[in-house]
Amino acid sequence: MKSFRTRAAWACALSGVIALTASCSSGGDGAAAAAPDTSSCAVLDPGLEWFGENRQLLDRMIAEKGTCGVDGDVANGAPLALFDWDNTVVKNDIGSATAYWMIKNDKILQPEGADWATTSRFLTPDAVAALGAACGTEVAPGGPLPTRSDLDCADEMVAVLDDETTSGKPAFAGYDHRRTKPAYAWAVALMGGHSPDEVADYARAARTENLAAQEGAEQTVGTTQVDGYVRYYPQIADLVKVLRTNGFDVRIISASAEPVVRVWAEELGLAPERAMGVRPVVENGVLTRHLVGCGGVGDGEDSVIPYIDGKRCQVNEVVFGVSGPAAFDQLPADRRQVFAAGDSVTDVTFLGDATGARLVINRNNAELMCNAYDNSDERWLVNPMFLDPKERAAEPYPCSTKAFTAADGGKGAVHRADGSVIEDQADTVY
Known part of the structure; x- marks a missing residue:
């Protein structure tokens, strides 16, 4: 999983203005941007268990991208x-x-x-x-x-x-x-x-x-x-x-x-x-x-x-x-x-x-987990299954060789959007 500092950058990257820590700034002067005010609208129940900071990151994404009290269509x-x-x-x-x-x-x-x-x-x-x-x-x-x-x-x-x-x-x-x-x-x-x-x-x-x-x-x-x-x-x-x-x-x-x-x-x-x-x-x-x-x-x-x-x-x-x-x-x-x-x-x-954000429930699916753990654009969040979670994958996912399934059923490397190959990824959220 990405480090806390990288995850903080992920929150900043949601819009360029959301602050998760003081390291998130709105400009080159290092000044911290204000976190969105979510006090008047619903947030995720803090009594329900999520992995790491996933709940907080989702709350910030929702506050930034949503509009409180509007019937969305x-x-x-x-x-x-x-x-x-x-x-x-x-x-x-x-x-x-x-x-x-x-x-x-x-x-x-x-x-x-x-x-x-x-x-x-x-x-x-x-x-x-x-x-x-x-x-x-x-x-x-x-x-x-x-x-x-x-x-x-x-x-x-x-x-x-x-x-x-x-x-x-x-x-x-x-x-x-x-x-x-x-x-x-x-x-x-x-x-x-x-x-x-x-x-x-x-x-x-x-x-x-x-x-x-x-x-x-x-x-x-x-x-x-x-x-x-x-x-x-x-x-x-x-x-x-x-x-x-x-x-x-x-x-x-x-x-x-x-x-x-x-x-x-x-x-x-x-x-x-x-x-x-x-x-x-x-x-x-x-x-x-x-x-x-x-x-x-x-x-x-x-x-x-x-x-x-x-x-x-x-x-x-x-x-x-x-x-x-x-x-x-x-x-x-x-x-x-x-x-x-x-x-x-x-x-x-x-x-x-x-x-904005991509939540992955970890069921050890190789192609999906290669993308999620690579997290090349800082939008992926990985969470163990909430009930009877999978054990940690014993070996790294074979992203560079055979995790991708082609249209004809053949196996190959998983590629990023820019065409580069994703390196094999260890399972760290389980």
Whole structure:
């Protein structure tokens, strides 16, 4: 982690005028600038634990960039704050939790022609064959598969949701690794045939079950042990509240299904249109197995979700109104989010676009942590997971050789915006 002096410089760099220590000055004469007066507006709860000075630095950023008491909207010039959801706002994954609930409650419908290839263009022949063999053809297309009792079918679904078949063969291939994660998209495809209201009901049922479960609990789906609980992080809920009180337009950009994210975001007081996720195509009142496109990629092509560069695309398109391939490009600084928070490689692009501060929840993801620890522009803040944090990474992240994932899935060095290679980084915030 950067030294206190460097972190003080980080606070100064937020606007050029914020003072964290006497070493922060407004000019060449060394005079200390006055810290912003936050006494009349909400600040982060000092009773909630953050790492190091992260809470104070976030308070200063909010005071500088926000406007106390204003109802923030980007359309009216408000600063934008973007949050990933899974393992950033909450502990564990709400997309997986909903898929598991649907499998346990016989809510997955037999695909068209009992052909699993219709559920994802990226499923490998091995995965299609494994699902077909496990789930059979006895149930008519559109009928509910008995996954509560058919443990082989349930196990195969759970395995494919985790990127491989039960025999360990790859479940997906042939996709752009910077624009989609087919397993995440497939979790949304499994909702096909249900109405948006039905999916919202399933999400609420899964939410109730996972919030009621004991912290650390697992559940059995088929015969597979998987996570069985979810928790909102109090620190992040507080951060969302304080940002909104200070006039930020707060939105979610998640790689879980948009109807599911919108249910969970209700707890934070966010309107549905401020919760973005993987968008299923809806026809005749029901979800299809296909997805809404982005960046000039048409609906139903299923090759872009809010994942790495796909997150930037959806933000630029939905929030800033950019259409076509330009939605994949970084916008000018005055048309980008001021704040962003995330925890994984899926978040690295939209985090890097933030102009004010970037909060990283440390889950030992190499590409993201390379950028965060390099901290080349003094905007990155690293915090351990607030619940059951990861242990320190045993070896430095291989930033200079293989931490970056290319579009074709190949590995390489992580580069800064200027093209230089980031050196290997030690894990120091854990």
